[in-house]
Amino acid sequence: MPLDPRSEPARTGEGRTPGLPPGRVEQLRARLRGRLVRPGDADYEEHCRVYNAMIHKRPALIARCADVADVLAAVEFAREQGLLLAVRGGGHNGAGLGTCDGGLVVDLSLMRGVRVAPESGTVRVAGGSVWGEVDHATHAFGLAVPSGIISTTGVGGLTLGGGLGHLSRRYGLTIDSLLAVDMVLADGRFVTANAQQHPDLFWAVRGGGGNFGVVTSFLFQAHPVDTILGGPTLWSLDRAEEVMRWYREFIPTAPETLTGFFAFLVVPPAAPFPPHLHLQKMCAVVWCYTGDPAQADALFAPVRAMAPALDGVQTMPYPALQTMFDALYPPGLQWYWRADFVRELGDEAISRHVAFAHRLPTMHSTMHLYPIDGAAHRAAPGDTAFSFRNARWAEVIVGVDPSPDKARDITTWTKDYWDALHPYSAGGAYVNFLMDEGQERVQATYQDNYARLVEVKDRYDPNNLFRVNQNIRPSTGTPLRH
Numbered sequence: 001m002p003l004d005p006r007s008e009p010a011r012t013g014e015g016r017t018p019g020l021p022p023g024r025v026e027q028l029r030a031r032l033r034g035r036l037v038r039p040g041d042a043d044y045e046e047h048c049r050v051y052n053a054m055i056h057k058r059p060a061l062i063a064r065c066a067d068v069a070d071v072l073a074a075v076e077f078a079r080e081q082g083l084l085l086a087v088r089g090g091g092h093n094g095a096g097l098g099t100c101d102g103g104l105v106v107d108l109s110l111m112r113g114v115r116v117a118p119e120s121g122t123v124r125v126a127g128g129s130v131w132g133e134v135d136h137a138t139h140a141f142g143l144a145v146p147s148g149i150i151s152t153t154g155v156g157g158l159t160l161g162g163g164l165g166h167l168s169r170r171y172g173l174t175i176d177s178l179l180a181v182d183m184v185l186a187d188g189r190f191v192t193a194n195a196q197q198h199p200d201l202f203w204a205v206r207g208g209g210g211n212f213g214v215v216t217s218f219l220f221q222a223h224p225v226d227t228i229l230g231g232p233t234l235w236s237l238d239r240a241e242e243v244m245r246w247y248r249e250f251i252p253t254a255p256e257t258l259t260g261f262f263a264f265l266v267v268p269p270a271a272p273f274p275p276h277l278h279l280q281k282m283c284a285v286v287w288c289y290t291g292d293p294a295q296a297d298a299l300f301a302p303v304r305a306m307a308p309a310l311d312g313v314q315t316m317p318y319p320a321l322q323t324m325f326d327a328l329y330p331p332g333l334q335w336y337w338r339a340d341f342v343r344e345l346g347d348e349a350i351s352r353h354v355a356f357a358h359r360l361p362t363m364h365s366t367m368h369l370y371p372i373d374g375a376a377h378r379a380a381p382g383d384t385a386f387s388f389r390n391a392r393w394a395e396v397i398v399g400v401d402p403s404p405d406k407a408r409d410i411t412t413w414t415k416d417y418w419d420a421l422h423p424y425s426a427g428g429a430y431v432n433f434l435m436d437e438g439q440e441r442v443q444a445t446y447q448d449n450y451a452r453l454v455e456v457k458d459r460y461d462p463n464n465l466f467r468v469n470q471n472i473r474p475s476t477g478t479p480l481r482h
Contacts, residue, residue: 019102020060020081031073034066034110047107048099050088051152052335054407055096059086062105065128068216071106071184075214078104079186079465086468087214090130090154094337095435097210098157100468106214108156116141116222122179127216129155132326135319144225144318146171149261149286151323152331156215161432162207162386164394166230166288166321169259169374171223175206175384176375182217186465194219204456207386208446209431210469211453212460229289229296230321231312233303234267240283240354246306247285248345252392256374257291258299264357264367268328277310281360287313288321329400333364336399336411338418339433340425341391342369349424356397356417361409364400367417369393387428387447394430395421431470442470 029036037047038061047062060083063074078085084103091098091109099105108128114137115124123145125134132151138144146167148158163174171177180194181202193202204212235243247262262285269278285303289296293315300313342349353367360366372391381387388394397417399410428445443450450472457464457474464474 020083024077024081025061028061028063028073028077032063032065032070034064034070037062037064049332050091050093050096050098051331052092052094052096053332053404054334054336055099057096057099057101059100059105060102062107064107064110066110068182068184068190071108071111071214071216072188072190074104074106075184075186075465076188078106079188084468085465087156087210087466089128089156090152090158091331092150092153093157094335094433095470097469103468108214108216111216114138116143118143121222123220123222125155125218125220127156127214127218131155131158132319132323135322138222139226139317139319141222142224142226143222145177145220145222146174147322149322150325150329151319152326155218157210158432159218160205160207160209160215162384162430164370164372164430164432166259167223167225167290168376169254169256169371170290172375172378173384173386174220175386176379177221177223178206178218179221180219181205181215183213183215185213186461186463200456201460203383204385204453206384207431207449208453208456208472211457211466211472213466225290225318227315228318228321229293229300229313229315230287230318231314231316231324232284232286232310233306233308233313234277234282234284234310235306235308237264237281237283237354237357240264240357241350243283243285243306244345244350244353245347248350250302251371252373255291255299258287258289259371259374260285260287261371262369264353264360266360266363266365268363272312273310279363281357282309283357286324289313290318328364332402334399334401334404334407334410336407336414337396337433337435338414339394339396339429340418340422341372341388341428341430342393342395342424343391343426344424345369345393346424349421352420352424356413356420359413361399361413362401362406364402365398365410365413366400367395367397369395381447382449382452385446385449385453387445387449388426388430391426394433395425396430396433397421434470439471439473442472445470446472 086100088098111128113126118141148165399414
């Protein structure tokens with residue numbers, strides 16, 4: 001349930017926001033069932049924070065929306081005042097696109113709730129929810145919605161970018177299970193978009209990010225998932241080339257009930273990892289098997305034939321796999337991401353990967369290859385805004401550390417690694433993994449779908465009110481002032 005806004009900290013500032021008419025700000029505050037947070041409030045700094053501590057932005061106003069009426073009021077205010085507008089759900093975006101300097105943040109984090117309809121297998125999710133809440137609610141009915149790999153990730157950001165994770169080979173991307181969205185548009189309308197209503201908008205939000213409005217509710221089709229076999233297998237780094245070559249051949253031929261993403265990592269010095277592996281640089285595959293348990297031994301036989309140094313695959317509830325990395329990656333770490341889609345994992349690319357794996361700069365830094373095949377390939381590139389349906393992997397290189405003193409090290413390693421591997425990529429990147437990399441990268445990510453996205457943008461947001469994102473620039477209208 002949403003928190004009671006009246007229970008939140010009181011103001012300590014003077015109640016004025018420089019550059020904005022005090023009367024209009026007070027009118028907005030009075031219209032909100034939630035709270036309007038301003039500089040000078042006791043909890044302003046707390047509500048400025050996002051998941052990536054490398055991002056430091058100071059909005060003029062943060063509207064902690066309690067319901068759709070609050071979102072309508074906040075969007076109207078930003079439009080009328082010409083304010084830069086950012087929308088924040090879980091706040092996990094690597095580039096910090098859930099906040100802005102000097103503008104208005106529509107904070108959906110009070111708008112949380114999940115309702116499962118077990119007879120139809122559908123799930124209604126409020127726009128500020130996180131995936132752990134969805135997993136908790138659906139697991140009680142032996143169901144799951146395809147999502148990512150960290151349960152604190154916001155439902156909104158991950159879904160609107162496409163949604164890659166443990167169930168992609170079995171059930172497709174998150175957007176492939178999306179049935180409808182409720183949205184507040186730039187002109188103040190509240191609409192439902194699905195296959196019958198506003199189908200152009202429904203096509204665009206399935207991969208087009210937050211370019212078209214504020215999604216206040218998602219309707220998903222859930223799928224049968226209960227107890228699974230999952231967990232990591234680890235190999236020493238001196239076997240990395242061998243393991244990567246084996247992995248590139250094994251995954252495309254594996255049944256869709258089995259998936260595994262490849263990773264380079266530093267073993268955390270904590271259970272369940274044995275002490276002799278602590279802080280070693282290793283390569284890994286993190287597995288998820290949702291099929292018949294009677295076939296598991298035969299399916300994992302080729303994995304075990306590779307003689308991993310650690311076999312952590314075990315029976316567990318699906319939410320246990322979804323929360324496996326939460327403790328390792330709490331909010332407040334320094335993050336720098338670079339990414340690409342990959343169609344072929346050739347020997348030269350593998351050699352370059354391994355060279356940078358030996359240079360992993362911190363314990364939290366990593367590289368992941370997420371498979372995009374199986375059910376994710378059933379849709380054509382033009383069926384949704386997410387266009388790279390013919391890619392094999394989504395590659396992400398991530399420099400991470402708790403200390404700001406390491407920010408330069410992790411950023412340099414990530415950029416150098418990406419520069420070395422980008423020539424072997426398919427061109428674009430999973431939009432949720434992009435930093436602020438320029439318009440050419442955004443267009444490359446959407447390929448032939450970009451022109452159609454511009455048409456939808458022209459129709460629903462011609463003045464680019466929703467532009468704090470990987471922006472689809474409209475071809476018409478005059479952008480609102482910052």
